[in-house]
Amino acid sequence: MIRYVVVRTIRALATIWLVWSLVFFLSRLTGDPVKWILGEFATKESYETVASSLHLDLPLWEQYMRTLSGLVRGDMGMSYYHRRPVADLFLQRLGPTMALQSVVIVATSAIGILFGVVAAVKHDKLVDKAIRFFTIVGCTIPNFVFAVLLIFLFCLKLKWLPSGNIGSFRHYVLPFISLSIGPIASISRLTRSAMLDTLSQEYIDVARMKGISESAVIIKHGLRNALFPVVTVLGGQIVTLVGGAFVVESVFSLPGIGTLSVTAAQTRDFPLLQYCVFIMIATFTFVNLLVDLSYAALDPRIRDGEWATN
Amino acid sequence: MSGQPLLEVSHVKKRFPIKRGFSTKSRFFYAVDDVSFRMEEGESVGIIGESGCGKTTLARLIAGLEQATEGEILFHGSSVHAKMGRDMRKSIQMIYQDPYASVDPRMDLWGILEEPLRIQSNMKRSQAEKIIMPLLETMGFTEDSLSKYPHEFSGGQIQRICILRSLVLSPKLLICDEPVSSLDVSIQAQILNLLKKLQSEKSLAYLVISHDMSVIHHISDRIIVMYLGQIVETATKHDLFANTQHPYTKALIAAIPNADPAKKQKKAILSGEASRAAQEKPGCLFQDRCERACALCYDQRPDMLPVNTGHYVACHDVQTMARKDS
Ligand SMILES: Nc1ncnc2c1ncn2[C@@H]1O[C@H](COP(=O)(O)OP(=O)(O)OP(=O)(O)O)[C@@H](O)[C@H]1O
């Protein structure tokens, strides 16, 4: 188990470094920030002053080493435009994103798992068919389409809810709905099939023959075994969720990390972009790592290394 | 044979829908088709038949895991169904072909054995230990196995654990669905002997299901032969082997590997396979595979009629011969 933890941690760190480096080089292919800062008609002199103050005149390799050593020391640099530490900017925008994401993650898991269990228990009944229809719709229609439809309906037509910016919780209702439908659909689909699979196992019958009540059979022997694959996918789901947040935050002009990163990319604010990417990648990787480790800790077969844990 | 039987199965049918694409018109076939038999306390009955003839479905009906479409199953005179009480539940236990699939992979051995007792009688740990420990020993396990998980045991060990688990509730009837067919031949004998030993010690009734005549022969007092959801012949073990009647039973017995190497007779080997379509035709279910099928067999479903005390068979050929003799 210890070996497993060490190997997985090293691999997680390597992933973060790789993605971070990729973003470093790719972003620098997309354009020159100095031109963005000074505009089209800057003089050659002012161009050179700005470039050297941002260390953009150094060879690419040297820039990379400087930024990397900054990263290792915990010095993430300043935003090109705001002239403020990137971490400050990031923290400022963290609130709306966190508020939205945490609610979405908790609520979608709970609702998705509930739907999945109900559909599996009521297999082929009307409820199951309704939930299956919902999952097909939810999995095929992208969240920004929901977002646009919802804005159209509730903000423009019915004028029930505001769109754009933050303020009260009402501003979060539509972003929440458009972000949640997809994940709820895919989690419930997954839970449903995992539950159907588990409930058809013989040990479920055995549990019934022991005299255990039906609800205890479903939760204790059914759900707890079906949850393994669901938990793994939940980890991956968070990645798509945050990706979706970029789009949804933009559509609703919610001032969160999503909009911050999009602006950073548009204006070639490399340190800021780099920082946003770093935090997100690090979060994803460690969430996935935690999921894998808890999975291993929960399942005696993996814990004992009987199954290949590559 | 007076008094109340342990188990009485009367005219039980179970049908399943045949799924065919998007067709909305449901069609059905009978996995169990009008089965009746009874079992006495402590008796060991074997059910034999090809794969798909409805043995497992019948077992699940008797265990109350599935609801019969028609007919009635009485256990000690009260009806068996999905919502029967705990008391009745614990009297009928079942062990399965794949022992690994019938234990929760996340439970250690102690959890597996203790759960039934906790559920049934709210037993404390010390009380549960008093029941589990002696059984554990007779099955050849030590105390430190209790903290092990299913994947740490071998197939034979797991099957013994499943038997052990079913015994902690002291059932009256133990249904064994293909109890040894996933095990090595060497371990098969060990498990069968264990089952036999337990039966004599605990006056358990066994309903052993198998497609392997030698397993059934080893463990049963009475044998039921099933074909496509119906019983075609039933007799005591001795009668069934000494005085085989139904052509299907003959074929099953002939298929036992070197049952008697001395007489390498012309083997009645079955050709083709059982087809559900036979249920929709009139006449005997076995007609297409029977060498002796006559006009009557294509016309009329044969009834189960006695050829001897306790020996019943559903075959026109046998029955006309008997009529001629008398
Ligand atoms: N829940 C179900 N829904 C639909 N069909 C089923 C169901 N359970 C069983 N069947 C069908 O009923 C028939 C009898 O199945 P059953 O499992 O009872 O056979 P079996 O005699 O135990 O066979 P085997 O020796 O392969 O275990 C099979 O054709 C099977 O496909």
Ligand SMILES: [Mg+2]
């Ligand atoms: Mg079967």
